[in-house]
Amino acid sequence: MKCVLMNKNTEVLVAEYNEISKFFDKIYEVNNIDYAPYILKSFYIKDEINDTPFRTNLSEWFKGRGIPSWRDKLDLLLLRLNITAPYELLDKAFGLSLSDQYWLKPEDSDISYDDINFFDNDFDYAEFMEASLSTNSKTITNETSLKTPNNTTDGMLKKAWIIDNGIRYLLKGGYKNETLQPFNEALASEICKRLGFNHVEYTIDTYKDTVVSKCPCFINKETELITCYQIRNDMKRHDSIEDYEEYIKKLEENGIENAREKVENMYILDFLIMNEDRHLNNFGIIRDVNTLKWLDVAPIFDNGQSLNIEYYDEEELHISGCGRLFYEVKPFDEIIKVVKNIKRIDISMLDGVVEWFDELLHKYQYLTGYSDKRILRLCILLNRQINKLKKLIEQ
Numbered sequence: 001m002k003c004v005l006m007n008k009n010t011e012v013l014v015a016e017y018n019e020i021s022k023f024f025d026k027i028y029e030v031n032n033i034d035y036a037p038y039i040l041k042s043f044y045i046k047d048e049i050n051d052t053p054f055r056t057n058l059s060e061w062f063k064g065r066g067i068p069s070w071r072d073k074l075d076l077l078l079l080r081l082n083i084t085a086p087y088e089l090l091d092k093a094f095g096l097s098l099s100d101q102y103w104l105k106p107e108d109s110d111i112s113y114d115d116i117n118f119f120d121n122d123f124d125y126a127e128f129m130e131a132s133l134s135t136n137s138k139t140i141t142n143e144t145s146l147k148t149p150n151n152t153t154d155g156m157l158k159k160a161w162i163i164d165n166g167i168r169y170l171l172k173g174g175y176k177n178e179t180l181q182p183f184n185e186a187l188a189s190e191i192c193k194r195l196g197f198n199h200v201e202y203t204i205d206t207y208k209d210t211v212v213s214k215c216p217c218f219i220n221k222e223t224e225l226i227t228c229y230q231i232r233n234d235m236k237r238h239d240s241i242e243d244y245e246e247y248i249k250k251l252e253e254n255g256i257e258n259a260r261e262k263v264e265n266m267y268i269l270d271f272l273i274m275n276e277d278r279h280l281n282n283f284g285i286i287r288d289v290n291t292l293k294w295l296d297v298a299p300i301f302d303n304g305q306s307l308n309i310e311y312y313d314e315e316e317l318h319i320s321g322c323g324r325l326f327y328e329v330k331p332f333d334e335i336i337k338v339v340k341n342i343k344r345i346d347i348s349m350l351d352g353v354v355e356w357f358d359e360l361l362h363k364y365q366y367l368t369g370y371s372d373k374r375i376l377r378l379c380i381l382l383n384r385q386i387n388k389l390k391k392l393i394e395q
C-alpha cells in the first residue's frame with residue numbers, strides 16, 4: 001500500500017508499506033525530514049533514501065511502536081486478542097499513539113488527523129483493558145476493540161489506556177505476581193509533589209481484584225515524547241559520566257531551561273526509592289510537533305521498579321541493588337554524585353512520607369496480601385534512603 005508517514009498534519013515521506021510484513025519496501029520521496037521521528041533523522045542521506053540504513057530503520061522504528069515481545073504475559077494477551085503477534089496490531093489504527101503524533105495515511109485517502117487521533121476521538125477500551133489486566137478474560141470479538149492506542153504502547157508491564165471523564169489515563173499492573181509497582185509509582189508521585197519535581201501523577205486504582213497505577217497522558221495533540229534513547233542514538237557512547245554530560249549539553253543547546261537540575265531531580269528520586277530501571281526509554285524530552293521546539297524535560301515517569309522489588313525475602317532485609325546512569329549500572333550512592341548542589345533540596349518536605357507510604361500499603365493489604373513484616377521492611381528501606389540523603393545534604 002502506498003502511504004504517507006504523517007507527523008500530525010505534516011507529510012514526512014511517501015513509501016510503499018507492506019501490510020503483511022509491516023516493512024517499508026520502498027521510499028518514494030521524503031518531503032519533510034525534520035518532522036520525521038527523531039531517531040530516523042541521523043540515518044537520512046538525501047538521494048540515497050532506499051540504499052542507506054534509512055529505509056531499514058524506518059521499518060524498525062515502526063515495528064518498535066508495537067507491544068514489545070517482552071511484555072509480561074504476552075502469550076495470554078495475544079490469545080485473548082485472537083492474534084499471533086503484536087505487529088498484527090500495528091496498522092489497525094493507522095499506527096497512532098498517545099505518546100506522539102505519527103500515523104500512516106493511505107495515499108489515496110482523504111482521512112484527516114482530526115478525524116482519527118486518539119486525543120480527541122474516543123476508543124473502545126473495555127475489552128483490551130480486560131484482556132490485558134484481568135485474570136480471567138474472554139477472547140475479544142469486537143474488531144473495534146483492536147483500534148486503540150494500546151497497539152502502540154511500549155514497556156514490559158501489562159497496561160491499558162482508558163478514558164475517564166474525557167481524560168486519557170494509562171493503567172499499569174505489576175510484573176508477574178508482583179504488585180508493588182503501582183505502590184512505588186504512587187510513592188514516587190508523593191515524593192515528587194513534596195519536593196517540587198515535575199512528574200506524572202500516579203494514583204492507585206483497582207481493576208476487578210487487581211491493583212493498578214493510574215496516570216494521565218502527559219502528551220497532548222501539540223507534543224511528542226522523545227526518549228533519551230532516541231536522542232543519544234547518534235551520539236558517541238562513552239560508558240562513563242560523559243554520556244550524561246553530553247545529554248545535558250544537548251538539552252541545553254536545544255533551549256531547555258534548567259535541564260541539568262530537572263534531570264538531577266530524576267536521579268534524586270531514584271536514590272530515594274532505589275529505582276533500578278532508569279533505562280534510556282524511561283526519560284526524555286517533550287517536543288512541539290508543530291514548531292519542533294524542544295519544550296521541556298519530560299515529567300518523571302515509570303518509577304515502579306524500586307524498593308528492592310525483586311529481592312524481597314521474608315527472612316532478611318536486602319538492601320542491595322543498583323541504579324542506572326545511562327549505560328552503566330552503579331550503586332545509588334555513586335549515581336547521586338551527579339547532583340551538583342544537593343543542598344537545594346528541602347528534605348524536611350519528606351517528613352511524614354514514610355508514614356504516608358505505610359498507611360497506603362496497609363490500606364490495600366486486603367488485596368495485596370503483604371505481610372506486616374514486608375510493609376515494615378519497605379518502610380525501613382525508604383526511611384533509610386531519606387536519612388542517607390539528609391546526611392549528604394548536611395555534609
Ligand SMILES: Nc1ncnc2c1ncn2[C@@H]1O[C@H](COP(=O)(O)OP(=O)(O)OP(=O)(O)O)[C@@H](O)[C@H]1O
Pocket residue numbers: 098099153154155156157158170172200215216217218219225277281282301302304
Ligand atoms: N502518561 C503517559 N503519557 C504518555 N505516554 C506514556 C505515559 N506513560 C507511559 N507512556 C509511554 O508508554 C511507554 C511505556 O510506559 P512505561 O514506561 O510506564 O511502561 P513499563 O512497562 O513500566 O516500561 P518498562 O519496560 O520500562 O518497565 C513509555 O515509554 C512512554 O513512551
Ligand SMILES: [Mg+2]
Pocket residue numbers: 155156281282302
Ligand atoms: Mg518504561
